[in-house]
Amino acid sequence: MSHASITAFGAYVPQRILSNADLERIVDTSDEWIVQRTGIHERRVASEGEFCSDLCFAAVRDMQARFGSVLTDVDFILVATSTPDTFFPSMSSRVQAEFGIEACGAADIQAACAGFVTALQLANGLLLTGAHRKILVIGAETLTKVTDYTDRTTCILFGDGAGAALLERTQEGAFLGSHVSTTGESGHQLYRSSLSPSILGMPITANGKIIQNGREVYKWAVSQLPKGISAILQRYGYTAADLDWFVPHSANMRIIDSVCDKTGIPIEKTLSSIAEYGNTSAASIPLALDLAMKDGRIKPGDLVLLYGFGGGLTEAGLLMRWTL
Incomplete structure (x- = not known):
């Protein structure tokens, strides 16, 4: 039986910061109330022209820069997101095209906040079958684009970001x-x-x-x-x-x-x-x-x-x- 491990990792968050003080000027709230109720001090916000696929690309590039990851032999891509730029083409197919990965399957996972772990579980299963050897898993969201900033109970919560993990078949499994x-x-x-x-x-x-x-x-x-x-x-x-x-x-x-x-x-x-x-x-x-x-x-x-x-x-x- 083959085994699977995470062999590389990357992440990205947009540059713009939305602080609790910023939210105080938008809705009836306060830094003290937000921190006490949620533990949040600030969140990141994608720019007007920055979307889920852009965050995916940036997280993968961060992974490449930190681990020297080679992606040409990735044979499946899974992206977990509830905020894709488009429902099709999928974000995973956008990643495939961006990095020029050939002979690669691609699918998006919609499991909301459980999405990244669900994608890891599915990737591990694909590797254990022996049919795949190297899978790129990404969790990415642009939640601020679907946040109602007139709703003081939810707009204080959400931010944007992405993380990427490379899973490979290894001699000893980590899962x-x-x-x-x-x-x-x-x-x-x-x-x-x-x-x-x-x-x-x-x-x-x-x-x-x-x-x-x-x-x-x-x-x-x-x-x-x-x-x-x-x-x-x-x-x-x-x-x-x-x-x-x-x-x-x-x-x-x-x-x-x-x-x-x-x-x-x-x-x-x-x-x-x-x-x-x-x-x-x-x-x-x-x-x-x-x-x-x-x-x-x-x-x-x-x-x-x-x-x-x-x-x-x-x-x-x-x-x-x-x-x-």
């Missing part, structure tokens, strides 16, 4: 186990509006903005995530004390604090990108890993639990050994 769960009956608590009505009661709108019932999403997350985390650790013979790092989706520090308290994972062992970049959905986990790589916190051999959760409502956990 130890995974967990997935979906609570689709509660999907109407967090959604991007569209023209289509739903049996769940989502209103018909045409503005394409994010709509969230924050209270209900919080209740779901703090009740469901501890169950999933305990399940994956028990299934593969580990405990919370064995983890070197826990990397949840950076949705809200109150959620992360509650989950850590319920699972026994020390908050000091948690990696997050929430303070610097806000909630970047599919990009939040790779951005948190990137911050930890740059300041030397995460090291080769560390036992890491990635855990994405959000719109759907979906969960995706991945237990792995860090290899970079």
Whole structure:
């Protein structure tokens, strides 16, 4: 059986910073309230002419610059995003074209905030079949383009960014186990509006903005995530004390604090990108890993639990050994 590991990594965030002070001038809010409720200090905003594909390209170029990655033999590309420039052509096909990769499959993954971990799980499965040898996985979002800046409860949350990981077949695998769960009956608590009505009661709108019932999403997350985390650790013979790092989706520090308290994972062992970049959905986990790589916190051999959760409502956990 073949094995898979992450062999290179890159990230990118736009230059423009949207601080809490900036938001105070847009809606009725305050820096103190935002930090207390979410843990966010600032977030990045893509420029008017900067889109999801541009963020993908920049994250891959960062990976090439840092690791000297060769992409000509990549045989599949997976991009996790809820904010593509276009639904087709896909962002993955745009990446293929940008870097001139031949004989390569391409698909976008729409699993919202669980997207990056879901894409890693799928890439690992493709590598384990033996049909593929090298897969590029990207999580990228331009959420500020679909944020309603008249809604003070959601506009404080979202930012833009991207992260890229290269997965290859290796002699010893880094992926130890995974967990997935979906609570689709509660999907109407967090959604991007569209023209289509739903049996769940989502209103018909045409503005394409994010709509969230924050209270209900919080209740779901703090009740469901501890169950999933305990399940994956028990299934593969580990405990919370064995983890070197826990990397949840950076949705809200109150959620992360509650989950850590319920699972026994020390908050000091948690990696997050929430303070610097806000909630970047599919990009939040790779951005948190990137911050930890740059300041030397995460090291080769560390036992890491990635855990994405959000719109759907979906969960995706991945237990792995860090290899970079």
